[in-house]
Amino acid sequence: MKPVLSVITIVYNNSRDIERTLLSVLNQTYGAIEYIVVDGASNDGTLEIIKRYENRIAKLISEKDKGIYDAMNKGLALATGDYVIFMNSGDEFYANDTVAKVFATAPDADIYYGETEMVNDERESLGRRRHKAPAKFTWRSFKYGMSVSHQAIYIKRSLVEPYDPKYQLSADIDWIIRAAKKAKKIVKVDGYVAKYLVGGMSKAKHKQSLLERFDIMKRHYGLVPTLFNHAVIAFNLGWYWLRNRRTND
Template identity: 30%
Template sequence: MAANTADSSPPRISLITVCWNAEQTIADTLRSIDAQSYRNFEHIIIDGGSRDSTLAIIASAPAENRRMLSGPDGGIYEAMNKGIGLASGNIIGFLNADDTFESSDSLETVAATLENEAYDGCYGDLVYVSNRHTDRKVRYWKSRAFKSGSFARGWCPPHPTFYVRRSVYEQFGKFDLRYRLAADVELMMRFLEVARIRTIHIPRVLVRMRLGGATNKNVHNISRQNKEVLSALADHGFKVSKSMFWASKIVNRFGQFLMRNRSQELLR
């Protein structure tokens, strides 16, 4: 996909946060966003009709570039699609209500990278942290440059670090709601493997993600998500060795836990 070279101004980012009953974590997410050095962004919050104090916490942290839509939805990916529909920036990314940016220049790094119109998107690295002790690193998700066929080997970028131009969504579609736990993986697969958008890997940690999200909170969900990924690969016409897929997944995850100790040095 050829990037649009007509606009050379600094990119405006639409940052989308979806949440539901997130009173335990949403304040950390908002502080992380408000601390960003790059200011040419809008923050769109899509709330699923929270019944705890989430809405009150959001109301207590007003910002000129922040707007919120609250009401029932069909789940996280439907909420993300709502956010995309409201986005006015030319770059779109997500930061969930239990995630935080690794540093105050995370968005600045994304913006500087995508000032280069040769790229349609970018992504970085991610560190998983303890749900209660966010200074305790559990897994280090070190990504790499995309290579064709990677998704069939169990690879994908960390979605919370994934930023693409709004034109990519307009051309190739939003999240496919048939996938309840793997719509983010399917979307990145569709963009990278099928549409072959041009992306670049940023070799640094951009986001801290708490353990315990929908896809990694238990073995059942992890298994179900990966079965959905295999279904998505088949739907897109990719031939996959299931044994290679699962073996690569296991090796990759084991490596992420080993990288935890090394990341103590890399993240200083």
């Protein structure tokens, strides 16, 4: 029996990108997919685009929500598959055979994960995320930053809990760490498994995101290790910026 994958897409007023995400899921060669779309009561034509494909979507809801993680929790509550993955509006599976490739890598893992390619608004490749996915992934792997993105991680549904609503921007880090703490078998899939649409986050939100990340890491890893790890993150960021500035000059 093939494991059933619940793919959840969250969207609000994104008529520009939603169809690309829908087709990325619906065109998968893997047959055992339960597709769930959670729309936040869009009024820009997004819902009309989704409804074109409604007969191929297992569950569709369109209603106001309290933010992205509230919407993601609604999707989780609807999921009945063996595994869950979030492919939010603008994001895509890397190729049409990605899901088949993931489950062919090894049987019955608690978590599968792979690499994410960044793309810009023109869908041009910006290469791999700055954080390389680790060769071995554990719940401790996020201590220097989020090395696996949520578009690239397939988690057994029995291991996942709802997103913590107290975090507005970084709850996915906490969510993945909590699931990884329970996981026994974690398998890396070779190569890219997802495309992530790079979006601008305002400076005010970026600061809030960093504060949330610090709080999450302090909770899971302890205060002193988190302070030390943030010093390492700051050094690595500075080095990355310097090196790239040199190559761009």
